[in-house]
Amino acid sequence: MVLKTKKPFLETKDLTVGFGGQVVLDGVSLAADAGGIVCLLGRSGSGKTTFLRTLNRLNDEMGAVTKGSVNLFMDGRWCNILAPRTDLLNLRRKVGMVFQTPNLMPVSIAKNILVPLRLTSGLGKKQCRARMHKVLEQTQLWQEVSHRLDEPALSLSGGQQQRLCLARCLALEPQILLLDEPTASLDFKAGRRIEELLIHLAKSYPMLVVSHSPAQAERLAQAAFVFDSGKVVHKLDKSSIHRHLLEECITGSAK
Amino acid sequence: MTGKDRLIYFLAWSCALVTTTVVCGLLGFIAWQGGAVLGPALFFGDAPAWPAISGQVPVWDGIWPACVGTLVLVLLAASLALPFGLGCGLYLAILAKGRKKAFCSLCINQLAGTPSIVMGLFGFAMILFLRRTFVPGANTCLLLAGVCLAVLILPYIVRATQNAVEAIPLTQRLIGPSLGLTLWQNMVYSILPQASRGILGGVILAVGRAAEDTAVILLTGVVANAGLPRGVLGPFEALPFTIYYLAAEYRSQSELQTGFGACLELLILTALLFVSARWIQRKIENTWY
Numbered sequence: 415m416v417l418k419t420k421k422p423f424l425e426t427k428d429l430t431v432g433f434g435g436q437v438v439l440d441g442v443s444l445a446a447d448a449g450g451i452v453c454l455l456g457r458s459g460s461g462k463t464t465f466l467r468t469l470n471r472l473n474d475e476m477g478a479v480t481k482g483s484v485n486l487f488m489d490g491r492w493c494n495i496l497a498p499r500t501d502l503l504n505l506r507r508k509v510g511m512v513f514q515t516p517n518l519m520p521v522s523i524a525k526n527i528l529v530p531l532r533l534t535s536g537l538g539k540k541q542c543r544a545r546m547h548k549v550l551e552q553t554q555l556w557q558e559v560s561h562r563l564d565e566p567a568l569s570l571s572g573g574q575q576q577r578l579c580l581a582r583c584l585a586l587e588p589q590i591l592l593l594d595e596p597t598a599s600l601d602f603k604a605g606r607r608i609e610e611l612l613i614h615l616a617k618s619y620p621m622l623v624v625s626h627s628p629a630q631a632e633r634l635a636q637a638a639f640v641f642d643s644g645k646v647v648h649k650l651d652k653s654s655i656h657r658h659l660l661e662e663c664i665t666g667s668a669k
Numbered sequence: 670m671t672g673k674d675r676l677i678y679f680l681a682w683s684c685a686l687v688t689t690t691v692v693c694g695l696l697g698f699i700a701w702q703g704g705a706v707l708g709p710a711l712f713f714g715d716a717p718a719w720p721a722i723s724g725q726v727p728v729w730d731g732i733w734p735a736c737v738g739t740l741v742l743v744l745l746a747a748s749l750a751l752p753f754g755l756g757c758g759l760y761l762a763i764l765a766k767g768r769k770k771a772f773c774s775l776c777i778n779q780l781a782g783t784p785s786i787v788m789g790l791f792g793f794a795m796i797l798f799l800r801r802t803f804v805p806g807a808n809t810c811l812l813l814a815g816v817c818l819a820v821l822i823l824p825y826i827v828r829a830t831q832n833a834v835e836a837i838p839l840t841q842r843l844i845g846p847s848l849g850l851t852l853w854q855n856m857v858y859s860i861l862p863q864a865s866r867g868i869l870g871g872v873i874l875a876v877g878r879a880a881e882d883t884a885v886i887l888l889t890g891v892v893a894n895a896g897l898p899r900g901v902l903g904p905f906e907a908l909p910f911t912i913y914y915l916a917a918e919y920r921s922q923s924e925l926q927t928g929f930g931a932c933l934e935l936l937i938l939t940a941l942l943f944v945s946a947r948w949i950q951r952k953i954e955n956t957w958y
Contacts, residue, residue: 475846477766507849517840519859520954529858530848586848 420447422487423590423620424469429482431464431473438464440644441482448487448620450636450652451612455625455664460641462624463514466592469622470509471495471502487620488589507534510588514595516575518582523570524563526578531585549581554611573604577611584615591621598626609634628660640664696936702926703933711930712736724897732931734897738811738905739880739938741898745815746879747872750823754875755868757823758830759856781824789888792817796889809890812901817885822875829871833864862954869950873943880939883909908935 424446431439439461446452454462467473468484485492488508495505518526527546531537537545550556555577559570567578576596583591593612597605612623612634625631631638635655640648640663648663670678713721714730721728728734757777765773792813799807834842841863845855861868892904893914908931915928 470847472843472847475843503849503851505849506847511847513840513843513847515840517838517844519844519862521862530850533854533858534849582848 420449422446423448424452424487424622425485425492426468427483429465429468429484430480431461431468432479433473433477438478438644439468442644442646444639444646444649446620446622446637446639449616450621451616451634452620452622453625453631453635453638454622454641455628455631455638455660456641457664461644462641463594465641466511466594466622466624469495469590469592470506470511471500472506472511474502486590503534507586508588509590509592510583510586511592512576512579512583512594512596515599516572516579518567518575518578520566520568522564523559523567523578526567527582527585530582534586545585546581549584552584552615553577553581554607555581571604572600573607576600576604576608580608580611580615588619591615591619593621593623595624595626597630605630628657628664631655631660632657642666699929699932699936702929703931706923706926706930707933711927711934727896729894730927732908732911732927732934734895735906735908735911735931736934736938738891738895738898739908739935742811742815742818742886742905742907743876743879743942745811745901746818746822747876749815749819750826750875751872753819754823754826754871755830755861757827758868759834759860761827761831762834763856763860777824777827780820781828783821784884785821785882786884786888788817788821789885792885792889808902809888809904810902811890811898811905814886814889814891814905815901817889818879818882821882821885822878825875825878826868826871829874830864830868833867833871834860836867837863865950865953869946872946876942876946877939880935880942881909883907883913886910887913908938 422445424444426445427443429439429442430437442461442465454465456462464473464478468480469486471480473480480496482496484495486495486509487493493500493505519529521529524546527549528542531542531545532539535542547556550559555574558574559578567575570578576599580593580596596612597608600608609630612621615621623634625634632655635650636652638648638650638655638660639646640650640660642664647666650659650663709718710731712718712731712733713728716726716728716731720726721731721733757773761770761773761777793809796807796809796813837860842860845859850859886907887910890904891907891910893906893910895904895906898905912928912931912935915924915931919925919928
């Protein structure tokens, strides 16, 4: 599947999220298109991560109260994911997420992909193995790990671990990808490698990336939203995404 | 290093030294006293070994029936307490919120603070109640002692499970939910394997506690010279009780020596249980999936 035309895949209206009385997102309304990376920027505590975790309802696990509306385009139709009867398990399998620090299980490389896949898909052993091969190729890991699939996943380097997290998520065949500062815990080189991978994957998946770096957003984004104190304060499209402008937006000196 | 740094260094070092010395001294003394009598005679007395092991010949002067009794008792108590302890610990760490959590925690703390003699008395009173009401033939037995011991060790397992699960970092805890695993799959395939090391610590404490406790079994079914346990509804012997009555009522030096031999045997038994618990935990960690 290749996304050629810019089609909207996300639409939020008056999205408000609070944790125990503290408002973290305050009336966020935005719309995003598929066919390129959408970056979310802002200072620490501005609500980027909370916004991302609203889209797979992961905030629910931490006792968040969410109001407003969030619509995602999945399976060829718009779904209101805040509807009370939303199937959370299905939603989270279709909206894949990669965290800031690699979060693998302390088992082998293969099992990190195969176990969640087997549990959620009900596929047979052979099909699971084939899917694992495919996603390891997709994340450019196959060459590096094919000869040591049974070794502990935690023996991989930070960048490889993060790509394995991405592979684990891709194995469930998601329709939307969410990445929360995926290069924050990596060195420059490993970070660049992930960035290239994301640009490549964005051709096939609608993708939201939280980033802490205007320079990274300049390299990656086709659209960017700048958060401040739980609100979206700037919306920028490809033509206006420049490092300096983004810096001004984040520090609040831009008009 | 400043003066205070040196003081902390010295205190930490000497505390470690004192602890190690006390433990080694204790183990050395028991090994020295008990090691002298360690042999077939300690376990089986005058009875021939193989028939005694299989229970064809009764053992009068050996500690073999007490070894078997303690082993069965500990396994019974642990297998009763483990499912409840794990479940309760997971509930407290993941599902319980607010007042329910506070109340449940209070109950667990209360249970942890209950002296074992009270637990034994509770078991004894329960049998008296059963005799007067529904089951006139009820008597103190292995099952009753196992149940009372399970209640006694429950808080260790609950707290260890809760602490181990709460110690898992948030992003590691979110692996299961973010991949769309069900609550059950998340618990079994993600949370428990990640917490298994911490839980093992609690299980070891619990097993040690169950193996050494004398007060509970004293009131709930232990009998000197009961022989090998015939079933969960019968009387039994146990090592801590054997040690207790040998130490309190020995008539000859050799009986006291037998008591030390039983001490050593109890230590060896618990050490073996710890090793097997660790082995099971490693198996779970490596081949859980």
